[in-house]
Amino acid sequence: MQLSNRISKVGESATLAVATKALQLAKSGVKIFRFDVGESDFPVPANVKKSAKKAIDEDFSKYTPVAGIPELREAICKKFKRDNGLNYQPDEVMASSGGKQVIYNALQVLLNEGDEAIIAKPYWVSFLEQVKLAGGTPKIVATDEKFKLSADAIAEAITEQTKVIILNSPCNPTGAIVDEKEQRKIADLAVEKGIVIISDEIYEHFVYDGKKVRSIAGYGEEIKNLTLTVNAISKTYGATGWRLGYVAGPKQIIKAMINLQSHSTTHPDSIVQKASIAALTGPQTSVKKMVKEFDKRRKLIVKRLQEIDGFETFLPEGAFYVFPKVSSFYKGSLHNSIDFANFLLDEAKCSVVPGLASDADNYVRFSYAASRKTIEQGMDTIEKAVKKLH
Ligand code: PLP
Secondary structure, three states: OOOOHHHHOOOOOOOHHHHHHHHHHHHOOOOOEEOOOOOOOOOOOHHHHHHHHHHHHOOOOOOOOOOOOHHHHHHHHHHHHHHHOOOOOHHHEEEEOOHHHHHHHHHHHHOOOOOEEEEEOOOOHHHHHHHHHOOOEEEEEOOOOOOOOOHHHHHHHOOOOEEEEEEEOOOOOOOOOOOHHHHHHHHHHHHHHOOEEEEEOOOOOOEOOOOOOOOHHHHOHHHHOOEEEEEEOOOOOOOHHHOOEEEEOOHHHHHHHHHHHHOOOOOOOHHHHHHHHHHHHOOOHHHHHHHHHHHHHHHHHHHHHHHOOOOEOOOOOEOOEEOOEOHHHOOOOOOOHHHHHHHHHHHHOEEOEEHHHHOOOOEEEEEOOOOHHHHHHHHHHHHHHHHOOO
16 A cells, blocks of 8 residues: 555654553553653643533533634633733634644644754654654754754754744753743844744743743744744643643634644534633642642652763753763663663663654653652662663
8 A cells, every 4th residue: 555655754753662662561560660751640620620521511512613612712812911921812823632733733834845944953753743744844953962942053054945943942852941042032033034933832831940931922023923832731731631732823824724724623622622711711720739849850850860870961941851861871782762761661660762752862751740759769770770781
């Protein structure tokens, strides 16, 4: 069977084999310390659950408008105003089935064959594959040793073909934040060249040490008119499985994205739309509580990793990932991040994500969306296992 050229261009996940093995081991009863999971272990807040149950009981089960029900679009506007200081009207926002779907829709309506999209590495792997799926060419730019992105790196990568710059701050997999000074310069570059920014702010609340992330769309009307600000209820409300993402941006792009969505997923789940209104406009105390706990986990896992000979790392600024350099372990039969992730799985019963997936093969990603007890136990087993390598 000849599949489409489109899907043939999309890489098979190099890391899938490790994840599949971890799942198989866990299923067969082996206790696996899961540090590969990209989602909060906190439950969905009670008021959000209640509103989902109410929607079911009220039979809110039919098709809705493609961009989301009007009350949800209004709630999204309120959220952008409250958290990001951004003013949008309901026809400048829409909801989709997850943040991933939002970015997919955006790239599909923006990119033509040969258009370039700038992505900073280490990156979230779907950025790369979604650009390719849309017929675009990913243009990868490097960050520094602390994974910080500079406007100069972006400037160097811009060509006549550059259509989009994808920003992700705080970043998956590194937790790095784009500093305000660099962000402002990137905004100026985008305005000067007329490049669209896709700003993935899905980890915006996961920032520590009093740091704040700013939405790039907030630097003035010109950049706002070129920016799609992407977010989701997934990480913030521990609702990854509920599949609701949303976006604000220029009316023309949003309209095209609605048109595209009308011929694919139609709209996000009707029940989840109702619940998302409660999530976005209700009390935000659960988020603060969750982030406070994640901060403790962040400090714990980094301290433990730093105490183990061979892991090079530092406190990440945001998200819930730590991305240590592990290439000092690459000797003997261990050649790369996939081998090392397999070693951690086999010898320490810990699952991590190989950095290769993010074009950073000297690293592996640990998620600290795991209890402090799991972190302590996992680090104990890793400490013992890697001693064999020295
Ligand atoms: N953007 C980034 C940077 C992510 O890490 C993820 C999920 O891991 C997503 C988007 C997708 O979010 P959602 O689950 O809402 O589709």
